[in-house]
Amino acid sequence: MRNFNETTITDAVLERIKDATDPRIKEVSEALVRHLHAFVREIRPTQKEWEYGIDFLTRTGHMCDDKRQEFILLSDTLGVSMLVDAINHPVPEGATETTVLGPFFVQAAPEKDSGADISGPMEGDPMLVTGSVSTVDGQPLAGAIVDVWHSDDDGYYDVQQLDDIGDLAMRARFHTDANGRFHFWSIKPAAYPIPHDGPVGEMLEVQGRHPWRPAHVHFMISAPGFEQLVTHVFVAGDKYLDSDVVFGVKDSLIREFTGHPAGRAPDGRMVERDYFHLNYDFGLKQVASSARAA
Ligand code: BEZ
Ligand code: FE
16 A cells, blocks of 8 residues: 555554554554544644644653653643543542642652641641541541642742752651541642743743642542542632643632631640641542452
8 A cells, every 4th residue: 555645644554553453552543543643634734833743742751750750741731631530530429539640749758647747847837637538428447548748838849849958848648547537737838830941831831821730738548448549639719729730620629728826726736826727528439349359
């Protein structure tokens, strides 16, 4: 087969991959070719524009290393991460909604006892976080692992300023108590722009978009027999809730971080400064029985 033209080339490529041995690879490859060719037919790029596209993706790849993942940022800012999340995480009644993981999760966060202050050397408005983990029917889950991480009051994560602060901060791993509860102290996070000094930042700029995420606290919660929950809780009233650059906000994940005067906090601690309190009760979905059996 030869002499392909604008109308015959798509079928020619599909024909070439028809013998792919793995049916899922075949399905994905065929869809990729059909949609990519349809995209090119729709936009009819000039040769220069196509070169720009290849160069953009090349620079995106070059920006990736063990500290920076520009392709995930691209997926996040094009709404693809949240689309994949939506496809994979239908939410039954009582289960907490999911959102993007983001690039600032650290596997080996320090384990802390409930009640710990995880702010390390960071200064800011004190924040008490209380919460519970239960099944969708409200049965408390004891011993669930609760990973938390958040930015400081300038919008930077610990891993973005390790040279200055020396160690991880504003992140920890807790275990829920016999009543499925946990609590900790830290500082209230601020809204922040995602890293925008690379190709994704260039894309946002030419698309007329800002790079900001509304202030939030990340949670990753696991318990045996339950689907791992990856989510955040957003600060009510944040000005970026309706324009999150990665499309991650859901109404059910927005909470008031209520302000309280200095004094005795709900966990019994005496606080010398005014502080904020966030409470969130999480619901975990059981792993489907077919997946449990596998
Ligand atoms: C984050 O919330 O940490 C985040 C999520 C997506 C892209 C960049 C940052
Ligand atoms: Fe974040």
